[in-house]
Amino acid sequence: MKNSTLEILVGLFMIIGFCAFGYLALQLGEVSFLTSGSTYTIKAEFDNVAGVKKGASVQVAGVPVGSVADISLGEDDVAVLTLQLDNDLQVPTDSMASVKSQGIIGDKYIQLSLGGEEEMFKPGDVLRETESSLDIESLISKFAFGSAK
Structure with missing residues (x-):
């Protein structure tokens, strides 16, 4: 009897451990079907x-x-970015998106400048008020070879 109680406790401990491991794997792995309800x-x-x-x-x-x-x-040879945003964030229709850089040669990211409009973007809408990235190499070459004005 004592052996079977110990085996049951070890089995329950293992099941709880596997459940905890599975939960952490899904949370840290950002499984898209689990996070889709919290983003648009x-x-x-x-x-x-x-x-x-x-x-x-x-x-x-x-x-x-x-x-x-x-x-x-996209059409007209423009780059189309699909932005996945938190549901908590409401983006007004007069907002602007810019490509920015973390430092001089850092990773690029998208900076949203929120507007003041009452109407908000709905899922799937297109934001056309954008500011593209600066091409540092072409700016330096223009300056170095004298074609900068």
């Missing part, structure tokens, strides 16, 4: 998104509020 997506059209990668941070006032879910080429 909007698209942003840019002339140039050089250096922006899938998974790059989306920030408002330096606070991460989402990430870049996809990068594609």
Whole structure:
């Protein structure tokens, strides 16, 4: 009897351990079907998104509020970023998205400057008020070879 009680306790301990491990794996692994209820997506059209990668941070006032879910080429040869944003964040329709850099040669991220409009973007809407990234190499070469004005 004493042996079977010990085996039951060890079995329960193992089951609880596996459940805890599974929960942590799903939370840290950012499984898309579990997080989809807490986020929504909007698209942003840019002339140039050089250096922006899938998974790059989306920030408002330096606070991460989402990430870049996809990068594609849209109509009229513009870059289309799919931004996955937290449901808590409401983005007014007069907001602006800019490609920024963490330091001089750091990773690129998207900075959202929220507007003051009453109407908000709905999931799937397109943000067209954007500011593309600066191409540092071309600016330096223009300055170095005298074609900068």
